[in-house]
Amino acid sequence: MILTEQQQAEIAAYKTRYEALKAAGQGQAPRALPPPTSRDGAPIAAGAVVHREIIPGGWYWTTRLNRGEALRLINTSGASCVSLLAWSATDPSERLNHADTIKVQWAASLRKGRVILSDMGRTLLSIIEDTGAGHDTLAGGSTAATNAARYGAGAHRNTRDNFILAAGKLGLDRRDVMPCISFFAPVSVDAEGRFQWLADRRQAGDFVDLRAEMDLLIALSNCPHPLDPSPRYAEDPVEIIRYRAAPAGADDLCRTASAEAIRAFENNAFFFDSSVAG
Amino acid sequence: MTKHSIPSSARIVLDTEIPARAPWSTIVRQGQRLRIVDSHGQQAVDTLFYNASDLQERYSGQDTLRAQGSAYVTTGTRIMSSEGRAMLRVVADTCGLHDTSAGACSCESNTVRFGHGTKYLHACRENFLIEAAKHGLSKRDIVPNLNFFMNVPIDASGNFTVVDGVSKPGDYIEMVAEMDVLCLISNCPQINNPCNGFFPTPVQVVVFEADED
Ligand SMILES: [Zn+2]
Numbered sequence: 001m002i003l004t005e006q007q008q009a010e011i012a013a014y015k016t017r018y019e020a021l022k023a024a025g026q027g028q029a030p031r032a033l034p035p036p037t038s039r040d041g042a043p044i045a046a047g048a049v050v051h052r053e054i055i056p057g058g059w060y061w062t063t064r065l066n067r068g069e070a071l072r073l074i075n076t077s078g079a080s081c082v083s084l085l086a087w088s089a090t091d092p093s094e095r096l097n098h099a100d101t102i103k104v105q106w107a108a109s110l111r112k113g114r115v116i117l118s119d120m121g122r123t124l125l126s127i128i129e130d131t132g133a134g135h136d137t138l139a140g141g142s143t144a145a146t147n148a149a150r151y152g153a154g155a156h157r158n159t160r161d162n163f164i165l166a167a168g169k170l171g172l173d174r175r176d177v178m179p180c181i182s183f184f185a186p187v188s189v190d191a192e193g194r195f196q197w198l199a200d201r202r203q204a205g206d207f208v209d210l211r212a213e214m215d216l217l218i219a220l221s222n223c224p225h226p227l228d229p230s231p232r233y234a235e236d237p238v239e240i241i242r243y244r245a246a247p248a249g250a251d252d253l254c255r256t257a258s259a260e261a262i263r264a265f266e267n268n269a270f271f272f273d274s275s276v277a278g
Numbered sequence: 279m280t281k282h283s284i285p286s287s288a289r290i291v292l293d294t295e296i297p298a299r300a301p302w303s304t305i306v307r308q309g310q311r312l313r314i315v316d317s318h319g320q321q322a323v324d325t326l327f328y329n330a331s332d333l334q335e336r337y338s339g340q341d342t343l344r345a346q347g348s349a350y351v352t353t354g355t356r357i358m359s360s361e362g363r364a365m366l367r368v369v370a371d372t373c374g375l376h377d378t379s380a381g382a383c384s385c386e387s388n389t390v391r392f393g394h395g396t397k398y399l400h401a402c403r404e405n406f407l408i409e410a411a412k413h414g415l416s417k418r419d420i421v422p423n424l425n426f427f428m429n430v431p432i433d434a435s436g437n438f439t440v441v442d443g444v445s446k447p448g449d450y451i452e453m454v455a456e457m458d459v460l461c462l463i464s465n466c467p468q469i470n471n472p473c474n475g476f477f478p479t480p481v482q483v484v485v486f487e488a489d490e491d
Contacts, residue, residue: 001318001479014469014476021392026437099339099381099422102438104390108379109436119403119417121386138349138379138432140340143362160362175418177360179340189349189432196434226344264390 024259025106033113033257036132039205044072044243051242055082055222057235058157060166063218063242064089070128070211070245071218075184077236078204081225083141083159083182085166086116086124089215092172094120098137098179104260108189110135113257115264116181116210122271123264124216126254128245129209134186134201139227141180146226151233159221166219183208185225197227211245211254213268284313288488298478299467301405303412304485305330306455311486312366314426314463315450316373318479320443322428322466324382324402326420327357327365330458333415335359339378339422349432351376351424357453360421365459370452373445377430380440381422382406383468392470405464413460425466426451428473442472 003011050069055061057080065071066089073082088094097119102108104117112130115123141159148156163177184206186198224234248255248265255265284290291310295317296302306312314323329335341358343349351357352374357366381387382402389397406420427445432438467478 001477003477007477010469011476015472017392018471018476022439026439093417097381097387097422099379100384100387100390103380103440104387106438107436108432108438117387117390119384119386121384121388121390138340139344140338143341145362146344160360173334174360175334178421179338188434188436190434193349193432195343195347195349227347260390263394266394267386267389 022106033111034253037112037129039131039203042129042209044241048243049241050244053240054237055220055240056237058223060162060219060221061240062166062170065212065216065218065242067212067214068245068247070209070243072207072209072241072243073183074239074241075133075202075206076204076239077234078202078206079230079234080222080236080238081182081185081228082238083180083221083223085163085178085180085219087172087176087217088118089217092176092217094118095176095178096124096181098181102137105258108137110137110181113253115254115261117264121264122267123213123261125210126213126248127208128211128254129207131206131208132201133184133203133206134198135208136182136185136187136225138189139187139195141182141221142223142226150226156233157223159223162221162223163219170217170219182225185227187227195227197229211248213248284484284486285488288486290484290486292483292485295480295482296463296465298465298480299400300465301409302463302465302483303409304461306459306461306485308455308458309487310455311452311488312455312461313450313452313484313486315448315482315484316427316445317447317482319445319447319449320427320475321445321479321481322443322468322473323426323481324464324466325424325426326406326462328415328460329359329365330460333413333419333460335361336419336421337365337423339424342378349379351378357424364456366453366455368451368453370450373427373449373451375429375444376451377425377428378423379432380425380428380430382464383466388470396470399469400467402464402466402468406462409462425473440471440473443475
């Protein structure tokens with residue numbers, strides 16, 4: 001295909017802009033992400049707690065999480081994995097999009113300071129605390145088939161079916177079940193593209209705190225991750241604390257960690273605040 | 279005739295060009311082969327599959343990657359559904375680099391990635407919505423997709439980037455359908471990143487019936 005000089009100039013301009021965005025996005029602009037939260041850090045004030053729940057091993061849980069509230073997921077034993085789906089409570093057709101989340105932030109690995117995006121270019125959740133266990137965005141949750149392959153015959157609950165149940169109880173159905181993000185699932189990709197499980201990163205007492213940036217419906221599934229090599233189906237409970245969190249201020253870490261996060265929060269602001277020019 | 283030409287004994291069911299930036303769909307029957315040809319090279323082909331007899335069963339990128347234990351798609355990959363079943367199997371691939379983690383471009387995600395000034399550009403999710411609607415599907419049915427010929431390296435620390443495509447003119451990927459599938463394609467119109475070499479071009483799609491190689 002023969003390109004005109006003008007087409008070549010446009011391509012060169014697009015390429016220059018992309019390289020600049022990439023350099024900023026993969027560098028530490030505008031600010032470096034902080035180290036993980038310590039496992040005995042970030043206490044929640046007793047007065048801020050709205051609800052506590054223990055999700056037994058293999059089970060699911062649903063909640064509404066309003067803007068300005070946060071959810072702490074606690075990996076009590078260190079052996080659990082918690083998979084998450086999220087929808088806008090006012091319009092569930094807007095929902096978690098793991099692909100946009102990782103593509104936009106130039107990072108398949110989620111950590112403190114990152115955000116979780118919807119398919120509509122807005123921030124659903126901010127990762128405001130994280131002890132650094134490692135979280136999976138690529139490989140998804142367990143299914144009846146992955147459980148059977150890993151643990152053999154037996155009634156092992158799985159994440160796919162848990163999400164269909166959770167969606168049903170929220171008035172949604174399997175069309176609304178999208179790919180998930182799994183917390184406490186230390187999956188990485190080696191030089192050949194193969195998945196690796198970094199077991200050492202996950203410890204008892206790990207937690208992650210997710211702050212809602214709009215009113216949300218949340219589904220969680222507490223099932224072992226399909227890439228977890230342990231032959232034991234971990235029936236370990238996880239603890240959930242829903243609490244009132246300070247809203248994202250102008251200098252909030254997650255709001256300002258990247259140019260992309262700034263723009264995603266601007267999209268939230270256009271959506272919520274008619275006083276903000278869109 | 280090249281060494282990659284379709285066997286003369288094959289029965290061609292469909293052979294068409296998808297214009298640059300355009301949406302397209304067809305049904306591929308069980309046992310038929312779907313070949314997608316990157317006619318001019320460096321063109322991302324965003325693709326979704328649905329079980330033709332149960333459209334709620336649909337492509338799952340996460341199940342596809344997990345089933346093969348790897349972050350990329352190539353020959354041998356079983357393309358999996360949300361119900362954990364194989365929808366198609368990749369039987370030939372002259373390019374070697376295909377992504378299924380980066381999803382499709384959209385007007386909305388473009389504002390976040392590239393600035394609010396890029397909102398009013400045609401995007402894959404617009405293509406998918408238009409084409410999905412012809413089959414009674416809506417935004418709820420549009421999930422993160424396959425990106426044939428799109429080069430998205432992921433490193434051990436999780437860095438994730440769309441970089442220059444490596445497909446040459448005429449490179450193709452070929453799949454055998456394991457069930458009747460509805461195939462939706464958005465021939466990606468994105469000009470803000472290198473998935474198309476910043477210049478979208480047409481692709482060719484061939485559906486044919488052939489004996490196993
Ligand atoms: Zn696109």
